Amino acid sequence: MNEKQMRNTVKCESIRTMGIKLFLFITLFFASLTVNAGNVDINKRVTLKVENESIKNIFHKIENQADVHFMYESSQVNTNQKLSLRLNNVTLEQALDKICGVALRYEILSNNIVIKKNQKVANSDQNKITVSGTVFGGDDNMPLPGVGIKDKTSEATATTDFDGTFKMEINASEATLIFSYVGYVTQEVKVNGTQNITVKLGADVKQLQEVIVMGYGSVKKMRFLELLVPFL
DSSP states (O other): OOHHHHHHHHHHHHHHHHHHHHHHHHHHHHHHHHHHGGGSOTTOEEEEEEEEEEHHHHHHHHHHHHTOEEEEOTTTOOTTOEEEEEEEEEEHHHHHHHHHTTTEEEEEETTEEEEEEOHHHHHHHHTOEEEEEEEEETTTOOBOTTOEEEETTSSOEEEOOTTSEEEEEESOTTOEEEEEETTEEEEEEEOTTOSEEEEEEOBOTTTTOOEEEETTEEEEHHHHHHHHGGGO
16 A cells, blocks of 8 residues: 555544544434433413512522523513512413413423514514594594504404594505494495505484483484474
8 A cells, every 4th residue: 555545544534533423423422412301390380469560570589480491582581571470389281381471482402492572462563553534434534533543353443533533553455444433424445455445434314413402301302303393
C-alpha cells in the first residue's frame, strides 16, 4: 500500500469514526429527552388564589409549587393579561386548562411547559375586519340612534350612537349583519368585504300604530278615534 492509499484509508476511518460519534450523540440526546419527558407530573396538585394578577406572576407561582418551568414567546402570549383564580388543590392539568382557556394552548417538552397561542384563535383573528357605517330611517332619511346590530354567524353585536353611526369587529369579510329597530322592518345586509356601509330601514306600519294611554287602560289610536265618532 503506497502513501496515498494509506492517507485515503486514514481519512475514511476518521470520517467513519466521526459518523459513529455523531450517531451516538443524537441517540443519547433523544434518549435523554424521552427520559426527562416524564419529569412534568401533570397530576401534581397546585393551589392558586389570585385576584387580578398577571399571567406571568401566576406562572411563577405554579413553577414554585410544581417544580416546572414555563416557556413562551412574548409575541404569542400577553403575559400582562390579568386573571382572577380560585383553584384549591387541583391538578396541574386542570390549572393549565383554566389559565389557557380557548386563546392559549400548552405543550410539555422535557421539564418545560411551552405556552403557545391557539392556532384556531390565531386564524380567526386573521379573518377579523372592522365594519362601520350609518343607519337612516327610510321614510325621512334621518339617522336612527339605538339600532341593534348583530353578526348572523357570530356573537358580535353593536348599537348605533346618537348620530346613527356604528363600528364593530366581525370574523369574516363575507358576514351578514342583522339590523333591528322598534317601528322598522328588520333588515339583513351582506358585508362582502365592504368596510363602510349605509343602511336605510323601512318603516313597519303595523308597529308604528300609536298607542294612547288612558285611565282605564290603553287602546290603539284608530280604535280610539272610532269611539269618538258618535260624539262629534
